[in-house]
Amino acid sequence: MNRTLSSTATRSYWLGRYLERAESTARLVMVNGRLLYDLPRRLPLGWQPLVDITGGPELFAELYAESSEKNVTRFLINDLRNPASLFSSLNWTRENVRTLRGIIPRQSIEYVNELYLLAREYLSEPLSRTRRVQGLSKIQELVQRIDGFMSANMLHDAHWTFLRLGNFIERADMTSRIIEAGCDNMFEAVSELEPFSDIQWRSVLLSLDATQSYNTVVQLPIHKEAVLEFLICNESLPRSLAYSLNSLRNGLRDLPRHEKILRLINRLRRAITQTEVGTLEGESLREFLDDFQLQLAQVNQAIANTYFEFKPRRRATRV
């Protein structure tokens, strides 16, 4: 009987994480750009929240003097010193894909190479706004093509399960960070102004590509309580916390020795269902989300301890 090696399981998992991270980083930068052009110039909303969301404010402060559009986009897109930058993610995606030959479909290796070359072609500096938007949307498209191609062609075995676990850990983490940015002070100054009162929650939905779904499901004007309920608890929205947790749980059920990790996931799910998330405000919301991220980090650690054991090919940055 053939087994799933810890090494290839590790690489599948991180492939899932880095692909997801590349896509969400591309989406975040794009959405923020669009959002800013809608705002009056005198408003303080800028690029710093993106640095905060992607978890690198200390590193950013070390490397750059101010959070200008140029600096932040460089930090998030090109800067290889930032392990969460788009280029870093693509590098790691490529490295993991290369070492998974024979496990993932050959064509997807070529797609990943194409993705990497395209990023270098479109997103190398100096980078104009037009070029940036073009490049980022192409990246998004290509990542989605790889995702779809693998889903349709890869054997849905344990390696696939690990890849999806990587996707959903990364996704849950990113969603919780984007929600957290929604309650940031940066936005609060803006929200007192008409017609921008709900701008922060509109931008949160936009950043998660969830506006249309929100309108379909909630059928109410955009407001904080409903957005929080929707993004955290809705079980049909693919980027909600609940959906990610359910996917993690379902994936883990296919794997051996999952008991301990499932207990951690169930604890997270209970935290969501037993909290009136819509009523959370400012500090308590932030605390709730921080706690969620901490527990998610424990899930990640438990997966590593149970299945991977030894040093994988990557540098952990967040979670």
Next chain:
Amino acid sequence: MTINWKAYENEGLWDELITSRGRARKGAGKLCKTLARLSDSELSARKTAAELAIRSMGITFTVYTGEGSGTIDREWPFDIIPRLILKREWDRISSGLVQRVTALNKFINDVYHEQKVFSDDVLPREYVERSREFRKECLGVEPPHKVWSHVCGSDLVRDNDGKMYVLEDNLRVPSGVSYMLENREVMKRVFPELFEEIVIHPVDDYPAQLAACLRSLTPVKSPQIAVLTPGIYNSAYFEHAYLANAMAAQLVEGSDLAVGNDDKVYMRTIDGLVQVDVIYRRIDDLFLDPEVFNPGSVLGVPGLMRAWRAGKVALANAPGCGVADDKVIYTYVPDLIRYYLNEEPILPNVPSYRCVEKDQRDYVLDNLDKLVVKPANESGGYGMLIGPKATRAERAKFARQIRANPRNYMAQPMLTLSTAPTIIDDHAEPRHLDLRPFILSGAKTYVTTGGLTRVAMRKGSIVVNSSQGGGSKDTWVVDLDA
């Protein structure tokens, strides 16, 4: 008409398909007629079909570029005209190979045990003990069936006189068998009609035979078998992955394995540690175990030699088997066959000169412009001097090297390798080739039907190695009596 056999220029050459008078050799009639009937566009369509098949089947080999990432994957170079061998000739070659490998395995076992071959004065002790491939760590180890080289790839060449010679035996980690298998798959797609008309012996049972051979190395009923690869940057990685997949064995790298305090070998899996019973290793001896050999090796598994010596894991091929792979030892193989089997060799060696012996060395130094000089322990065609094609300075350099280290060199007359028609642009030209059959030894011995035919794509060249621009052909063992 694209291929006109009458205009095929093979004067002075021994061609595998076409006689010097432009006629098809026995058994090749249907093939040659079919090829000659193809129009320009049909021929190029078949060629394109082969290229497409190779691309879609993902048949690649890796070349080192020495820059950036260091390697690139190339599509396997393949010629659509097969090389033919009659079944009757093949049967004789096949028994000659079994004889040879049997004697070589007895020799290796002797070297690491009684060493009667020295005390009986068949071969000087120091030739073996000073070989770079001799491993004192293997003394006294008893591998199952007393077999050390489980997978051997011997290179055969046919000289101008039509006679087959053994050029060398690759006893350590020979590669190429996956390409033999894939070449056949490509040919079935390109010329399906010929497979209906001609009785061509199949080759596709090799993975099953290899798996059976590996299973015979352990008493465990359903053993866990692993193929140990140096990883994706190795030139033969395609083959490692191919064979693991075809045998339903586990493809592992050194870091996937660990040796426990119980001397057993385990692999790290998502189910936890799983014991491995047989390892088909595609890593050189010196990288196998950093505890015993190269301490800097990250490809190997610390403790693997300990596990093997304790009999807790079978290694194929066994460490130390390269001692018989040495090109100076090669010159003794006919003697070894007589000594161990009391039989006359069925397949001849290429006549060879040992530089370590004074009179032979003097001859070599006087005739460097006529000889091919080979170092004792290189493979892949590296480090050789092809005397007739070398410059005066290159020959002088080799003469110095031979004088400085005579044990490390042997020399052979330059053979005119036989040729086969090969598509060059839009017509057929003769190109030189060799043949690498694979011999499996475990509880039983098995020889592939035919083998991997490698062809030098450059006109007049005899360098067939794919790392140096060689191509390949399908090899048909054709049965006229069936």
